[in-house]
Amino acid sequence: MDTVIHVEGLEKSFGTTKALAGVDLSARQGTVLGLLGPNGSGKTTTVRVLATLLRPDAGRATVLGHDVVAEPAAVRARIGLTGQYAAVDEALSGTDNLMLIARLLDMPRRAARVRAAELIERFGLADAAKRRVRTYSGGMRRRLDLAASLIGRPDVLFLDEPTTGLDPRHRNEVLDQVRALAADGVTVLLTTQYLEEADQLADDLVVIDRGSAIASGTPASLKADVGGQRLHVRPLHRTDIPTVSTILGGLTDEPPAVDASGELTVAAHEPGLLHVAGARFDEAGLAIAELGLRLPSLDDVFMTLTGRTAEDAEKRADPTDEEVAA
């Protein structure tokens, strides 16, 4: 299978902050590569280098065989980019925004109009097409932004946290669109902070932290590393935490972790654990506020891979947030 995106030893510093410290990754044609990491880990910087917006200090990156530094024009001709902030013009209508991009791509006026109308329809913006973007909701802006990056029918699409700030319904719509694009042969590189999202969408995942790729593989293999599903329990009364802990420990041979909010977490190797645990809590007469199975979160992945929480990683990496503005 063809490698469409190939990155080797990518490095980039902003002043004294090392945003990328040697990132390696590659994406196959027609697949979705998820770049997973906390804020400030270097996801955006990686995307900006690949989209020819930033020159790396060291390393090499190719998109469709074209070097992003040596042949930026060849790369730009075949990529689409949707950044973290909706890059649409608030003073123009939805249709005019798409027309603008189409005309900049040298589409004839009539073809541009057809293409804009198609994408407006496809992204459910028909009712708002003539309205100024200023009046759009966050979700509508995001969808228009995604539509704008698809005007030129790119072979490679970069999506930098495309669902940030979207409500669940619109989030799923965007995810469906991305899935459809990949099925159509488009190679997608998507950054996200949510393992769940990467899990739903990505064929391959790269976990990035402090500017380096610290793990890569399919979502299934990564989750296996992390340990699969987890059982979460929150007793109604904090005084019940020790009792709940003892019951869970007895069921799984593993002392559960307790977080600051009074929630207990334990790896759920047996699928029946949820029911068994529920029954035991009933028998013991314990009032339970929350009980459920969850996939490992980014935090769990992080804990396993780095021994610290994603939140900690974020705090430490905060200065690189400037990369967005740089």
Add this chain to the structure above:
Amino acid sequence: MTTTAVAPGTTPRPPMPIPDIERGRHGPSTLRHGFTLAWRGVVKTIHSPEALIDVTLQPVIFLLLFVYVFGGAISGNTTDYLQFALPGVLVQTVVFASAGTGVGLAEDLHTGIFDRFRSLPISRSAPLVGAIMADLVRYLTSGVIMLVLGTVLGFRMHTNPLNVIAALGLVMVFAFALCWVFTALAMLVRQPRSVQGIGAMIMLPLTFGSNVFVPSDSMPGWLQAFVNVNPVSKVADAVRGLLTGGPIAGPATTSLIAAAVIVVVFAPIAVTLYRKRA
């Protein structure tokens, strides 16, 4: 989830696939894309109430205020003052509009739309060229509104239409030169509000410290010295000459030289900063 070998057409069709669209086959052209982006700039101005007010209502308010508040005190009556001040207020209006170029560019950098432009296969300078072209339209609009309103209020031109066109042209050349200062400023400061603030700090002494509103002979010597070298005074003199009679060649030449110097100094700075940071 592990999809293998996905070639277009071999997979079940997704909902509403994107049909292939033939892109026009032209090489990148700064000018053509510049025009497209200038269209965007003009539509944007028409659609943003505040931008439109900057271009249309602001000059009207300025002119009315100056003529009716200061006119009597400075010239004895408003009719004479209008005759004196209108050419200068025309210069001031267009000079103010040139600061808007910087604000607009800073906004584009801020919202991320520049990233989109830069990820497209268009020339790197096209967004800058487009912004400046759109602004020339704004300058011209402001200038024409000013002349029309002035005429309605009683301003009488003592020349031929060619001179009027020359006056507008000179003012636009000067604003074009100044817009490089604000482009450089926008690239340095990047925050639209700061560009606006610093812009006003530059514009106010430049326009008020001139002979636009008051003849310079009532001013203290040190201020007269500044007013006399201030290029805005020269442009105002040239425009007065062109519209109401008086020396033209001298102030016009000085204005054009000043404009050229500003461009030679600030355009390379602006373009370098733009290439580096935009």
